[in-house]
Amino acid sequence: MNLSTFSIIFAGVLLNSAAQLMLKAGARSLGAVSMGSTASLVQAAWGAATQPWIGVGLVCYFVSAALWIVALTRVDVTIAYPMLSMGYVIAALLAWQLFGESLSAGRIIGIAIILIGVVVLGRS
Template identity: 55%
Template sequence: MNLVTFSLVLTGVLLNACAQLLLKAGADAIGTLAFTRANILPIGIKLATQLPILGGLACYAVSVVVWILALSRVQVSLAYPMLSLGYVVNALAAWYLFGEALSLQRVIGIGIILVGVYVLARS
């Protein structure tokens, strides 16, 4: 995988991770949602007016374009497992931004993912 291809894959992964974090921030701003027939429209309006949620959706849209560019240059069997780097980014960012737990088990899991991505990237 050359530098351009790796950059596209990594950009796609980071955009996807950013989208998740923005969606989480928007969901936290709204609070717990309980869907019923009576509140579908009000909840839809709340979701559609949350800037973090709109930003997350925009990140997803851009990430699809970047991902297509990446897939045009590399095999999907190599690119797709790289998405697991998003788990690492999200776990660390969620710990930092939202105060989510980063237990020893999660750290070990992150280490396993990183080793797996390294082995895959070297193939």
């Protein structure tokens, strides 16, 4: 995989991770969504539709998907798809920083294993 293709994949992964974090920020502003009635679901849907973080997060997903399509024209899916796991690493670290989510020893070990796998795949 050349640097150009890796850059496209990495930009898509970054946008996908940003989308996750924006959706989380928007979901935090909504609070817990009750699944008890149609009215509560409609209210939650309206709240989500009018929440700016959720809107921007969805745009990031769309652009990320477009970059993914470009990447798939350049590299086998068996190489590209595992690269998406970098998104977990990025999202986990940023969620820890931005939202105070925990990073246990098990999660840190998992992140290290993911990074090793990405390096191995990138060199194959």
